[in-house]
Amino acid sequence: MDGALKATPLQTPPPIPEQQVALPQEIIVTAQGESTTTQPSPPEAPPPTPAESGEGNAESAIQAAWVKVRDHLRAVIGAAEYDSWLKRLGAGPFVDGELVLHLPSRFLCDWVRDKYGARIKALLAQEEGSIKRIAFKVTPRTKAARQAGKGTKKVDPQSDGAEDTLFPEVEQAPDLLATMGEGAFAAHRAGQDQPAHGPDDPGVMFDPRFTFDTFVVGRPNEVAYACARRVAESPATPGFNPLFLYGGVGLGKTHLMHAIGADLIERGKVSVSYMSAEKFMYRFIASIRSQSTMEFKRQLRSVDVLMIDDFQFLIGKDNTQEEFFHTFNALIDAGRQIVVSADKSPSDLSGLEDRLRTRLGCGMVADLHDPTFELRLSILVDKIKGREELVPAAVLEFLAHRIDGSVRELVGALNRLIAHAELVGRPVNLETAQHVLRDLLAAHERTTSIEEIQRRVAEHWNVRVTDMISSRRVRTVARPRQAAMYLAKQLTPYSLPDIGRAFGNRDHTTVMHAIKAVGTLMAKDAEFRESMEMLNRLLG
Numbered sequence: 001m002d003g004a005l006k007a008t009p010l011q012t013p014p015p016i017p018e019q020q021v022a023l024p025q026e027i028i029v030t031a032q033g034e035s036t037t038t039q040p041s042p043p044e045a046p047p048p049t050p051a052e053s054g055e056g057n058a059e060s061a062i063q064a065a066w067v068k069v070r071d072h073l074r075a076v077i078g079a080a081e082y083d084s085w086l087k088r089l090g091a092g093p094f095v096d097g098e099l100v101l102h103l104p105s106r107f108l109c110d111w112v113r114d115k116y117g118a119r120i121k122a123l124l125a126q127e128e129g130s131i132k133r134i135a136f137k138v139t140p141r142t143k144a145a146r147q148a149g150k151g152t153k154k155v156d157p158q159s160d161g162a163e164d165t166l167f168p169e170v171e172q173a174p175d176l177l178a179t180m181g182e183g184a185f186a187a188h189r190a191g192q193d194q195p196a197h198g199p200d201d202p203g204v205m206f207d208p209r210f211t212f213d214t215f216v217v218g219r220p221n222e223v224a225y226a227c228a229r230r231v232a233e234s235p236a237t238p239g240f241n242p243l244f245l246y247g248g249v250g251l252g253k254t255h256l257m258h259a260i261g262a263d264l265i266e267r268g269k270v271s272v273s274y275m276s277a278e279k280f281m282y283r284f285i286a287s288i289r290s291q292s293t294m295e296f297k298r299q300l301r302s303v304d305v306l307m308i309d310d311f312q313f314l315i316g317k318d319n320t321q322e323e324f325f326h327t328f329n330a331l332i333d334a335g336r337q338i339v340v341s342a343d344k345s346p347s348d349l350s351g352l353e354d355r356l357r358t359r360l361g362c363g364m365v366a367d368l369h370d371p372t373f374e375l376r377l378s379i380l381v382d383k384i385k386g387r388e389e390l391v392p393a394a395v396l397e398f399l400a401h402r403i404d405g406s407v408r409e410l411v412g413a414l415n416r417l418i419a420h421a422e423l424v425g426r427p428v429n430l431e432t433a434q435h436v437l438r439d440l441l442a443a444h445e446r447t448t449s450i451e452e453i454q455r456r457v458a459e460h461w462n463v464r465v466t467d468m469i470s471s472r473r474v475r476t477v478a479r480p481r482q483a484a485m486y487l488a489k490q491l492t493p494y495s496l497p498d499i500g501r502a503f504g505n506r507d508h509t510t511v512m513h514a515i516k517a518v519g520t521l522m523a524k525d526a527e528f529r530e531s532m533e534m535l536n537r538l539l540g
């Protein structure tokens with residue numbers, strides 16, 4: 001869709017008979033200030049272990065190393081991510097050079113091992129040479145901890161699976177390997193690399209970094225932002241339900257969804273469920289396997305706001321789409337809010353069932369465009385706040401110029417520069433920035449097309465673009481054409497015959513002649529040379 005905003009009247013879908021399959025939630029938080037049901041469970045204490053209890057010198061050394069590594073990880077990955085994944089990681093026993101690390105669920109164990117295992121091992125070995133290997137083990141939560149956790153209404157994919165009635169399927173993740181196939185399972189797990197959702201603290205269910213306050217607004221995203229705010233302020237307002245956010249990779253869709261969730265929870269009195277489409281499918285399959293679909297269905301349909309991220313994942317997953325379709329209808333019929341994000345608009349999501357496509361597009365559809373230079377710079381200025389001395393303004397501008405497209409990449413580049421400055425203890429300058437980010441910058445090197453060169457050159461000398469390929473020989477046309485051929489040779493990987501073809505099927509010797517003539521003229525004519533240099537900068 002071209003316009004950023006599309007509003008069509010809300011259609012009421014026809015009543016749909018109940019399906020036999022229900023869905024679990026990924027995150028469901030109930031913010032009921034007056035209720036005690038949402039009180040967080042007390043923090044998990046890993047079972048005491050020799051390594052942690054500090055018995056004996058060797059054990060003290062292991063314990064000291066472990067404490068240091070935990071602190072280091074927390075500092076490096078940030079409190080939110082740490083609390084989500086590593087808070088309940090315990091260490092010990094330590095036998096024959098192997099330190100056992102334990103976590104309360106299989107799911108969490110697999111995840112932490114895959115995502116952080118290598119780093120933890122390297123850090124531990126660095127701190128304490130006697131640690132040669134690490135092993136991950138599942139240590140179920142203590143009964144006391146389970147009791148303490150009872151009565152909470154939120155659902156947590158990372159909590160102990162065995163007796164958490166809302167998430168038994170999490171423990172069955174390995175079984176899913178058989179059902180989903182290794183590739184899909186790996187992809188499923190890769191998809192877990194989502195912003196942190198704190199397991200026991202509703203305050204961190206949504207990534208605290210992704211709020212409306214930290215979202216920098218500019219022309220490319222102002223409509224999506226306004227819609228998101230509107231939904232957070234008054235969910236299920238006709239015309240805004242469902243809210244469909246779409247845009248390219250790393251442009252802030254997830255950020256806005258988390259902002260909506262956190263804002264809703266802060267306002268209280270709503271239950272919010274957020275999950276990626278991939279997890280939706282994973283939970284769906286798991287619920288079928290565990291024969292607990294009715295309960296999951298009930299749970300999912302009892303929320304006030306359902307948010308599904310990266311909806312494009314459901315393309316080609318017909319059964320999951322079907323299930324979502326019924327959930328969608330049930331929630332909309334009941335006056336609940338739905339928010340969906342995807343990389344394309346509903347009309348461009350080919351592979352979606354038509355009835356689902358039309359429903360997804362029947363509320364508010366808002367897109368996030370690629371950020372402009374100004375927005376990119378504003379985001380960088382915002383992110384560097386408080387640490388301006390590390391990355392000077394000229395470097396920020398350089399980044400904003402060179403790294404277009406994904407905000408994720410832009411912010412990642414800035415973080416790399418900050419880390420570098422902190423490591424070497426001095427601010428980065430343009431030269432170091434270019435060196436540190438050389439891989440990223442190379443990937444963003446613009447590949448100029450011959451058409452673009454022809455257009456710019458024609459614009460500059462005020463001739464028609466068609467003259468670039470015409471057979472006219474008057475100097476006012478021939479000279480710009482030769483200049484464009486020269487630039488095409490400089491700025492594109494095309495061969496002389498390729499370039500000749502792009503200029504009205506000319507012979508490669510004509511291109512050679514043009515390049516020579518332009519070189520000679522640049523040496524003689526300062527004004528012409530300046531024009532060429534300017535065009536070169538503009539296009540390159």
Ligand SMILES: Nc1ncnc2c1ncn2[C@@H]1O[C@H](COP(=O)(O)OP(=O)(O)OP(=O)(O)O)[C@@H](O)[C@H]1O
Pocket residue numbers: 209210214215216217221247248249250251252253254255256310343379407408411
């Ligand atoms: N306007 C913005 N202001 C501040 N930060 C932003 C903005 N847009 C994106 N970001 C940041 O860029 C990163 C990527 O954003 P996010 O994960 O929300 O993108 P996405 O559109 O969901 O990407 P994907 O398509 O990969 O799911 C996040 O760190 C987010 O905070």
